[in-house]
Amino acid sequence: MSHVKNILVTGAAGYIGGSILADFLSRPDLLAPAKLHAVVRSEEQLQALSKLNVSVLNFELDDSAAVAAAVDQNQIDLIIHAANSSDTLIVTNLVEALGRRRSTTGKPVFFIHSSVTTLFSEEAGWPHGMLKDTESIYEKEKELGSSHPVLQTNLLVVEKAQECGVKCFNVVVPNVYGRGKGEWRKVSILIPALIQASIRLEKVHKFDVDGHPPAAHISDLVALYRILVHKILENEDIPSGKDGYYFAMAHRAPWWAYMRAIAQSLHARGLVADPEVELWPSDEAAAKALKFPVQFIRAMGTASGGLEPVNARQLGWQPIWDERRFLESTDEEVQAVLDLDTIRTGIFDKLMQPATD
Ligand SMILES: NC(=O)c1ccc[n+]([C@@H]2O[C@H](COP(=O)([O-])OP(=O)(O)OC[C@H]3O[C@@H](n4cnc5c(N)ncnc54)[C@H](OP(=O)(O)O)[C@@H]3O)[C@@H](O)[C@H]2O)c1
CATH class of the missing domain: 3.40.50.720 (NAD(P)-binding Rossmann-like Domain)
Structure with a gap:
């Protein structure tokens, strides 16, 4: 022991x-x-x-x-x-x-x-x-x-x-993604930011390249x-x-398909005027709307990367969620953001400082 x-x-x-x-x-x-x-x-x-x-x-x-x-x-x-x-x-x-x-x-x-x-x-x-x-x-x-x-x-x-x-x-x-089980912040970072920005702008946006990140x-x-x-x-x-x-990669997140699903969910809830997804006018506009450092926005929004999780699998890690379930859970994610996204993350605070000093 x-x-x-x-x-x-x-x-x-x-x-x-x-x-x-x-x-x-x-x-x-x-x-x-x-x-x-x-x-x-x-x-x-x-x-x-x-x-x-x-x-x-x-x-x-x-x-x-x-x-x-x-x-x-x-x-x-x-x-x-x-x-x-x-x-x-x-x-x-x-x-x-x-x-x-x-x-x-x-x-x-x-x-x-x-x-x-x-x-x-x-x-x-x-x-x-x-x-x-x-x-x-x-x-x-x-x-x-x-x-x-x-x-x-x-x-x-x-x-x-x-x-x-x-x-x-x-x-x-x-x-x-998914509802967190902690006592304080219960939602993730990027997907909630995409949903919140869509609600604020009354329009869902996507990047000009369709990333499929882990x-x-x-x-x-x-x-x-x-x-x-x-x-x-x-x-x-x-x-x-x-x-x-x-x-810790379980599957990929096909961004354009996901943004389409977010648009449908928000439109059905009357939170965006139409279910069409538009391109962000620029990376700067996306960074500003999402409140992320502009130097990382392209990687966050368009990257795919080619990762293979061998070590985790060898330990016996068997993720239950896959790409299909991820896409099917979009409406639940929107609901989680509406219910729980009340506390902002501070993880970019130090990284954002140089731009605003
Ligand atoms: N969520 C994702 O999708 C994701 C993806 C890839 C990597 N990560 C990384 O995983 C880490 C955790 O992410 P998360 O989503 O759990 O973020 P989070 O919800 O913002 O949690 C981070 C927690 O750490 C606390 N903290 C930060 N700096 C601290 C300090 N100096 N002293 C004491 N506490 C401090 C924060 O306190 P406050 O609440 O007071 O700010 C917050 O409660 C981050 O580094 C993030 O970059 C997350």
Whole structure:
């Protein structure tokens, strides 16, 4: 049995982190006897999560002293980082804190990072085409020498973990959809933004290129984190470090077909004037309407990328949702946005700052 007695989930008030937490809490046998700790960063979030059977910690992850204290005082040996994919300071704080814990106890410590599949697309500057997650991703990222913040963070995860003696894993997250099960933010990022922008503009738009990016339903994504944690707690030797990339791709999301389905759903609800989909007048207009950084909008809206999830499948990950179910669930997604999209995501705040300074 594993020595891990305490697991920390960052981004626990967020869509993915909150859903991971809810899933783990619904399966106490999975973690026993390990205990869950959740990081939030406001009093309201703390209140919202306080009814759960977890210890809720309220601090900023960029505060290295606060991270060190939380890991040390709560004897954390495994961190699931679902707060931010592109912040190197946060990764440094978390991995260094785990490294100190390892030095103190002499026992293995583990870090599960959450990254972004869009990075591995031509539109984001990735030159390698079709790619399996078993194909030296770290080395390819290193060779590319790009300043993309997600790539820089991926590299740091491997290098900092190696330096600190931490076993690391990188779940590379695609476009996620479906109702989240967390206590605070319950919807995803891109699809809700597309639906909200359509309602505001009373018109559904699509990009001039029909992207087919990787996608996964939130329940399937969470299942992959569950499998990883289970294997870690069972002391199974699974790919980690430079080899520890897990593409969490369940299927593809055909954007033009999806935008057509959104238009039909919104039209039937009287939320857009007609069911036709128009092209965005420009990438700048799309970025402004969706409230995303313009430098990433092309990759977010038009990329397909050629990913093959070998590592996750080898762990036994079998997603239940496929492209057909994804398309058929469009109306449910619209309803989820209308019901639940009340809390904005802050994940682009730092990236948007340079443009507005
Ligand atoms: N959703 C997707 O489709 C998708 C796809 C690919 C990759 N990802 C990546 O997965 C990660 C999580 O996504 P998500 O959809 O769950 O986003 P989310 O709902 O915005 O959740 C992120 C959570 O992390 C918290 N957080 C961020 N910075 C923090 C800090 N410095 N200290 C403490 N807490 C902090 C946020 O707090 P606040 O609520 O106070 O801002 C929020 O509760 C992101 O990095 C995202 O880029 C997501």
